Amino acid sequence: MKIYEYETKTGQKKYGINSYLGVDTTTGKQVNFNRKGFKSKAAVKMAYKQALVKFETGELKATSVNYTFEEVYRLWLETYELGVYTNTALITRSIFNSVILPNIGHYKIKSITPQQLQHLVNQWHDTYKSYRVFFSKLKRIFQYAKRMEFIVKNPTEKVDIPRKRIEEDKIKFYTKEELSNFLYCLQSNEKEFWFVFFRLLAYSGLRKGEALALTWEDIDFEDGKITIDKTLAVDKGEDTIHHSAKTAAGNRTIILDDETIKILKKWETSQIESCFKLGITRKKYIFSRMFENYPINLNLPYKFYKNFCEKYNLKYITIHGFRHTHCTLLFEAGVSIPDVKDRLGHKDIKMTMNIYNHVTEKKQQHVIDLFSTYMSSNG
Numbered sequence: 001m002k003i004y005e006y007e008t009k010t011g012q013k014k015y016g017i018n019s020y021l022g023v024d025t026t027t028g029k030q031v032n033f034n035r036k037g038f039k040s041k042a043a044v045k046m047a048y049k050q051a052l053v054k055f056e057t058g059e060l061k062a063t064s065v066n067y068t069f070e071e072v073y074r075l076w077l078e079t080y081e082l083g084v085y086t087n088t089a090l091i092t093r094s095i096f097n098s099v100i101l102p103n104i105g106h107y108k109i110k111s112i113t114p115q116q117l118q119h120l121v122n123q124w125h126d127t128y129k130s131y132r133v134f135f136s137k138l139k140r141i142f143q144y145a146k147r148m149e150f151i152v153k154n155p156t157e158k159v160d161i162p163r164k165r166i167e168e169d170k171i172k173f174y175t176k177e178e179l180s181n182f183l184y185c186l187q188s189n190e191k192e193f194w195f196v197f198f199r200l201l202a203y204s205g206l207r208k209g210e211a212l213a214l215t216w217e218d219i220d221f222e223d224g225k226i227t228i229d230k231t232l233a234v235d236k237g238e239d240t241i242h243h244s245a246k247t248a249a250g251n252r253t254i255i256l257d258d259e260t261i262k263i264l265k266k267w268e269t270s271q272i273e274s275c276f277k278l279g280i281t282r283k284k285y286i287f288s289r290m291f292e293n294y295p296i297n298l299n300l301p302y303k304f305y306k307n308f309c310e311k312y313n314l315k316y317i318t319i320h321g322f323r324h325t326h327c328t329l330l331f332e333a334g335v336s337i338p339d340v341k342d343r344l345g346h347k348d349i350k351m352t353m354n355i356y357n358h359v360t361e362k363k364q365q366h367v368i369d370l371f372s373t374y375m376s377s378n379g
Contacts, residue, residue, distance in 0.1 A: 002078045003044050006036070017044045018074040021055040030148070031055055034071050067150055069112065069141065070105035076144040085233045085242060092137060099124070099134050109145055114158035125162040135161060171355060172317040173325040174202075176332070185312055194304060196267040197287055198322065203260045205326035205344045208319050209233055212295040213241050214286045216268060224261045227253045228345065232295050241295075252345050327355045 001019040008014055016036030024031050033051040038044045067075075073096060081089045103120055104112060117138070124131035139156040146154045174182060179202055187195045200211055209231035218227045229251050231242050256264075264286070275282050278291075285295045301319055309316040317325065323344065330340050341352040 001048060002074065003041055004074060014038060015041055015044050016074075017048055018071065018078060019048060019051075020075075021052060032075065034067065034075070066108050066110055067145075068105065069107050069109045070101055072109050072145050072148075072150060073101070073105070073141050075148075076141055080140075086240075087233050095134060095137055099128070100138055109142075110151055112155055114155040117155055117159050121159055122162060132161060132164070135159070171324050171328070172321040173328045174315065174317060174321070176329060178315055179325060179329075182314055185314065186308070189312070190308065192267060192270055193287070194308075196263055197301065198305075199260060199263055201319070201322035202325055203257055204254060205323050205330075207231065207323060207345075208301060209298065212285075212287050212298065212301075215284050216286060217284075219261075219264060219286075221261060221265055224256050224258065225253055226256055232298060252342065254343050324355060327352070331355065 001017065003015060003017050005013065005015055014036065015038040017033065017038075019033045021031045021033050033048060033055075035044075035047060038047065077093070080092070084092075104116070107116075121131065121135050124134050128134065135156070139154075142151065142154045142156045145151045183195065183199060183202070186198060197211065200206065201208070204211075204226065206214075206228065210228050212232040213230045214226070214228075218229075220226070233240060233242050267286070271283050271288070280291065281293060284293050287296055288294065289296055305319060306316065308314070327340060327344055330343070335343075337349065337352055341349050344352065346352050
């Protein structure tokens, strides 16, 4: 049973329900109870109990349902949220509430046409950089509706997705020289903590949440290995350790270069000495808070990095850009696509190929530049 709260156009707070009652033994179809307009949660629960009694006595049977898009979305959401992190669910709900539902939420899902959706996607393309993400979310609702036999045909299958603009396809990363300059500036002007953090990101390709969740036990200093099997994520408004990586492929063990291992070992020693001076327990996490044995806040690296780049007039590539940087430099060093995929924990090789193609295009441009210079020279 899923009770949700919403606000009417007049500003009134109302409640609705999307629930599964069971299967109609006569037709073999599932029976759902979906209603809205209740003034309180108590009223919703009462109506649900009455519907359940009617279903069990055979009074309520499967009918030819004609749900609105929003009703189907809420049915889908109930199952979807069971398999994702809370912060992922929050982002998904935000996309639907702000972009999708205001446009088509009130339409009967059977009546929505490919033409309507094409027009909507075209509008998103002109307004949002993340229009492909929006369409992907939209498509999942229609796929679910078809599986549940709420609709016969999926209108999203006939929608053409506009191509991204050229500037949107640019992947943000540092070149080898830019990375070296950034780390030198960081090491020369800031605390050891931040140098170690960004050095690790750039030389491992870890996601921010993966790096912040690391404990000293995850590092094998003797063999130069690091184990990634958890991540720091937002759960119910708080930073929480999840003991599984972002994807199944994300659970992995990778080898670090000797210099990064030395830097981490030195940081461990510094951390132990600092804790001893302060009279506090040794830290469990590599990037721990000062007086708490817990990782720093998820937003802190972003705030520091943005201010640091502005202060020293350095190129800004986002925190995730360090992952792209590592991937790009691996390809430039000649590492194979499968090896890069495994090292970064990509669940889909398409993610790896996006960056590989970018590097290949860059090399092709370099080749033609050399050729043009040679052909235009005298002699």
